[in-house]
Amino acid sequence: MIKYIIKRILNYIVMLFIAISMTYFLASAFMNPRSNYMQRHPHPPIASINRSLDNANINDQTPVIIRYFRWLKGIFTQWNWGLAPDQSPVGPAIASRAAASAQLVTLATILGIVIGVAIGVYTAIRQYQWQDRVLNSLATFFMVIPAAVMGLFIVLIAIQINNAVGTRIFFVTGLHSYQGSNSWLWFVDFLQHLTLPTISMTIPGIVSYHLTQRTYLLDTINADYVRTARAKGLTLNQAIRRHALRTSLIPTAQSVAFSIASVFTGAVITESIFAVHGLGSYFVTTLNNNDINGSVAVAAFSGVCTLVGALLADLFSAWLDPRIQLD
């Protein structure tokens, strides 16, 4: 077991290293930090531009391979992920943004999983009955709505509600605005901010877990062992709960494992609409500032999250499914 996990982790580290290196070269090829300075009128002296670019190790006049090894050396010797073009370090910025993302995304992830799986089971048991048909058409409708449209319409509706009631129930920007020290008021304020982004992220989560869980359960509900269980005298609900549901939860558990890790990478669109300064909006900022080191660091962080999710998924399914042996 331990041996298997160690082998997996080593494999993942090699993958991660190559993937991040590729991202570094891609970012260096497509981003031009020099243009940040050249766009100004009049632009600063070339010598001073070069000095600041050199200092951040993003000068396009240095061959990219040399910059790459300098960058690697910084990471391996000092855990230094480099500087942004404005000379601020990248590492600490990511840490604080990831915390904000986690505040934003955690609740939506949990709600999406719980409600989605519940609806999936509910509709699978009632396949082709009217409840199933109604919920399925709703799910299809919500599934195709792009995230941006969904977020903006929720904002529009919330503003209408605020205007109708006359007070500000929902806040549409940020995560906190309360300045005092009363923890109850702080919590209420946090909820007022969190409600709208949570709704806009929970709906897609519910839809995808609903549809996949329904399919998985329908696959197992007609299996022989469920029929055997019924033949032994279990009611349909008992047979489903004890036999079919357990097997059908394995693939769902895998996607849950992946989503746990993605909590920290945040949701780019939602953060952009609701002006939350999480990792997603940080990534957009790095791109707009031609911040090579920053964007590669974000990509590396999400790569780590993906692989942690993959490892969790392996362990989850081994734990749930006795047929899988981790050796």
Place this chain on the structure above:
Amino acid sequence: MTSEKKLSSSASPENEFPSVPSASSKGNQPAQTKVKVAEKKAAQAQKTGLSSMANKADASLKRTGRMKLYVRRYFRRPSAVVGLVLLVILIFFAIFGHFFTHWKYTDLDFSALSAPPSADHYFGTTAGGSDLYAMVCRGLGRSLSIGIISSIGTTIIAAVIGTAIAYFRGWFEKVGMWLLDMLLVIPSFLLIAMMVRSTSGASGWLWLTFGLTVFGWIGYARVLRTLTMSLRELDYVKAAKFMGVGSFTIIVRHLIPNLGSVLIINTVLGVVSAVGSETSLSFLGLGIKAPDTSLGTLLNDGQGVILTAPWELIFPSIVLILLTFSMQLIGDGMRDAIDPYSRSGGKAE
């Protein structure tokens, strides 16, 4: 040589479904019909009085072609028909919509800034004075072409690579799968954004299409490889291999046609996700940029004036939802039409 040709020609059209066990018996059908016809002729010769009956039987033996069957099954589903009609209307709107107004999407009307919808500006205008109707026409065309081109490209790349990885087995499969997993480590959204952001102007949308295609096929190739794992064990694939047919020929002629139904459905549904990615990138200001426009760019413009000019948000959103919804309905309808195990209802006529 002749036997190989026969084998392959009978294999590729007859066994379109990977999971249909009766595929081989289907292949016998023309032969059976021939036998029957011969019998009938003999009967005709013996008893001329029965000739009218034989003709009747001949007429009832007429087979329903596969395409005809698919079309019939597709149009049996009301939602699929609705989806198709919607898509046709949208395509018509994207191509010919600009003939119905004298404004171009680049024109600025300084006498009507942020004007609500009116007889002159059907969908209203933006804060800069652009006619929203013309912009939505243009944006819809852009989003549609990006979605369709990149979805087709993704499917082709994924089909060739996914089947090749499964077909060659051994170390090729191991290395290939490892590479695919490695490419999936970094979320492709980030890579596309990195690549597309720096482009601008008239060729920006081509870069966006390119980026969506280049990074979009990876997960899909993994799925296709899993499906090919059962196909590569089929007898006629082995037979072709032992006859010395080239690997590439086997992949293109035997393996990929077997995945045909899956590929077609996923191409249609892929348009939904490609349009979604395009919209997200443009919405963040990383995709299509002015002077060109797309539905995502329009949403981004509408975001800032959500209170003062809600039409700027509502019209692009409606068009976008109609587009993705119609593609989804079409994809679902095609899946039910092509899938031999579909239980979506409907009776044989």
